[in-house]
Amino acid sequence: MIPPKEFIRDLRPFSLLSEEQLDILMSGLEVELFKKDRIIYSSGENRKYIYIVHSGIVCLYDEEAVDYISRGEVLGLMVSDSNVFLLSAMAVEDSVCYLISMDKYKEVLAKNKSFSDFFSAIVTKRFRSLKSMLSDEKILQESALVIDLERIIYRKPVVCNPHSTIGDAAALMDAANVSSVVVLDENSRPIGILTHKDLRKVFMRGGRFSPVSGFMSSPVKTISYRATIFEAFAKLTEMGFDHLVVLKGEKLLGVVTRKDIQIHLEPSFSIFSLYRKVIKADSIEALRAIFDSIRISVAKIALAGADFSDLSKMISSVHDAILVKVIEIQKDKYPGGEFVWVNMGSSGRKEQIIATDQDNAIIYTNGRPSDFADAVCRSLDAIGVPKCRGNYMASNDMWNQSTLVWKDYFNNWFNDPIPIHVRYLSVFLDMRPIYGNRKIYEKIIESIASSAKEEAIRSLVSDATDIEIPLGLFGIRGLRDGLDMKLYGIYPIVNGVRALSLYGGFYELTNTRERLDRLCEEGILEEVMYHDLLEAYGFLQDLRLRHRAASILREDTVDNLINTKSISKLELLILKESLKLVSSFRKFLMKKFGIIPPSVLRGL
Numbered sequence: 001m002i003p004p005k006e007f008i009r010d011l012r013p014f015s016l017l018s019e020e021q022l023d024i025l026m027s028g029l030e031v032e033l034f035k036k037d038r039i040i041y042s043s044g045e046n047r048k049y050i051y052i053v054h055s056g057i058v059c060l061y062d063e064e065a066v067d068y069i070s071r072g073e074v075l076g077l078m079v080s081d082s083n084v085f086l087l088s089a090m091a092v093e094d095s096v097c098y099l100i101s102m103d104k105y106k107e108v109l110a111k112n113k114s115f116s117d118f119f120s121a122i123v124t125k126r127f128r129s130l131k132s133m134l135s136d137e138k139i140l141q142e143s144a145l146v147i148d149l150e151r152i153i154y155r156k157p158v159v160c161n162p163h164s165t166i167g168d169a170a171a172l173m174d175a176a177n178v179s180s181v182v183v184l185d186e187n188s189r190p191i192g193i194l195t196h197k198d199l200r201k202v203f204m205r206g207g208r209f210s211p212v213s214g215f216m217s218s219p220v221k222t223i224s225y226r227a228t229i230f231e232a233f234a235k236l237t238e239m240g241f242d243h244l245v246v247l248k249g250e251k252l253l254g255v256v257t258r259k260d261i262q263i264h265l266e267p268s269f270s271i272f273s274l275y276r277k278v279i280k281a282d283s284i285e286a287l288r289a290i291f292d293s294i295r296i297s298v299a300k301i302a303l304a305g306a307d308f309s310d311l312s313k314m315i316s317s318v319h320d321a322i323l324v325k326v327i328e329i330q331k332d333k334y335p336g337g338e339f340v341w342v343n344m345g346s347s348g349r350k351e352q353i354i355a356t357d358q359d360n361a362i363i364y365t366n367g368r369p370s371d372f373a374d375a376v377c378r379s380l381d382a383i384g385v386p387k388c389r390g391n392y393m394a395s396n397d398m399w400n401q402s403t404l405v406w407k408d409y410f411n412n413w414f415n416d417p418i419p420i421h422v423r424y425l426s427v428f429l430d431m432r433p434i435y436g437n438r439k440i441y442e443k444i445i446e447s448i449a450s451s452a453k454e455e456a457i458r459s460l461v462s463d464a465t466d467i468e469i470p471l472g473l474f475g476i477r478g479l480r481d482g483l484d485m486k487l488y489g490i491y492p493i494v495n496g497v498r499a500l501s502l503y504g505g506f507y508e509l510t511n512t513r514e515r516l517d518r519l520c521e522e523g524i525l526e527e528v529m530y531h532d533l534l535e536a537y538g539f540l541q542d543l544r545l546r547h548r549a550a551s552i553l554r555e556d557t558v559d560n561l562i563n564t565k566s567i568s569k570l571e572l573l574i575l576k577e578s579l580k581l582v583s584s585f586r587k588f589l590m591k592k593f594g595i596i597p598p599s600v601l602r603g604l
Helices: 004-009 019-026 102-111 113-123 127-134 141-146 166-176 196-205 229-239 258-265 270-280 284-303 308-333 370-383 403-415 419-428 438-451 454-464 472-477 485-504 512-521 527-554 569-593 598-603
Strands: 029-034 039-041 049-055 058-061 065-069 088-091 095-101 180-184 190-195 222-224 243-248 251-257 339-343 360-364 400-402 432-436
Touching: 004 019, 004 095, 019 102, 049 102, 065 472, 065 569, 095 102, 102 113, 113 569, 127 527, 127 569, 166 180, 166 196, 180 251, 190 196, 190 243, 222 229, 229 243, 229 258, 229 270, 229 308, 251 258, 270 284, 270 308, 284 308, 284 370, 284 527, 308 339, 308 370, 308 432, 308 527, 339 438, 360 403, 360 438, 400 403, 403 419, 403 438, 403 454, 419 454, 432 438, 454 485, 454 569, 472 569, 485 512, 485 527, 485 569, 512 527, 527 569
Parallel strands: 222 243, 360 400
Antiparallel strands: 029 095, 039 088, 049 095, 058 065, 058 088, 180 190, 243 251, 339 360, 339 432
8 A cells, every 4th residue: 555645645735735744744644444334424523534535435415425535535624614514424335544633634724825725716616716727838829819808908988978078078088098088978877989080070060169979979889898808809890990888787897999909919819810801701612711720729729728708709709700701692592581590509608619510590571591591501511610410500491480480489389398399498598699680589589588488497407407417536437438528517507507597587698607697696596506607617618628629639529528537637626526516506406496306217
């Protein structure tokens, strides 16, 4: 057997300790064999030790299993200032554990901040704070594209009211050395913006004493402080403007300009030039070449350490632009009338990731545009966005229908939630308008709001909780083909959050993060579970994104399967903790909606 000190030294975060600190732990160490089915400690019992499993498997449980702890893992860690165990622990098989005195453990925590921060992050599920430990690679410059706008706003906005004179506004801009002034109403809400470009109109049509309201640009073009630099660039490019007003809720936060973005991102990055090429492209062949380059650039940014939540917004913006360009190229095949093109799946949720396939549909007012839909879907496939294997595409006549038919669809699906209808709901409740008449889409949302039924919501919850989540490292490693991150981690969260959003009446929200925010605001999810789900979802998507990015750069098959041998011990630990949180969310949903676990049903 490896000496205890050498065994523990190789475990993270014990590897962060000095010799002196390791010796402190060793001075309070005991070794004990726990025979199979023996209780190691019980819920409510005072904490005397932390336990490091040397061999065997230990089950943590309350009313049922919560986690399985195996070789090299720690149990009995402190949660805040609690001096008692919150769960019980039992040996599933004969297990040898190292017991470290709680006093010695606390002494070392006080001496080593990195050691303390690691355990604190694990216990409080702050996985993102561990990100620097997951990779030693330097973040590429291109990752700056996904920085939130809030981080590049360095000055307070210059403001005035609509009755201010042009002279006063110009003086404010000159004094602050800015190129714009935001015009606020009596409730301090932005209603317009006056820029240097607008001042030129004054010399032609007005004077210094004219009111600002006569020359300001209104309604004002706004963007959320949570949007990324790339999203701001895309919006400015699309609209042909130079200024965007940044809002935090309804509150004015600042103004971002083209110059701000250019200064922050000099030298220019490949993704910018590629996006510009998309806007200028006039053929499917040109888009195909651009798309290949975009996939490679995005893969590199992903491997540099960019967060999924921010990077996915950029990917979605690029893919939206490509789709719009394809539609415009093929628009001559549209027979006439009004329509809206919607995307579903990860694109509908603005969570698009590398190598996603098509999920789209058309809602029209009259005259089915079959040739147009076929041309767009074929073009996307030629560019490199593969056709949906389930045929959820506008080229399928079933998903190319009039407004009245779509209303009937949702009404039927909600009133008769058989498995196939539940499947349809899980797909089309994520629809997001990309091109066309948005009012047509809004009518469908109104129809969903009036058709949603409690039985259908419960069926959606049942579908979201159908798969049992593997617990513990031995549960993960026991999966023969590797862990399918989408099946066991991402889908249970996405599907469960979608069902809860329907339950809460949030019909137009599709992004999982935005749905979680709203669920927490409305009290449907408690703060702790909201935080835990954000951390778990973020980590799982980050891990999946890096896995797919690496596959693209190696020119391998792109899939969702993670082999535990291909990731670091720390990533494996956080993966295990993330799946534990997914399992807790699953139990919450089943209890809230009275869902009987599949394992129980199989035993009946």
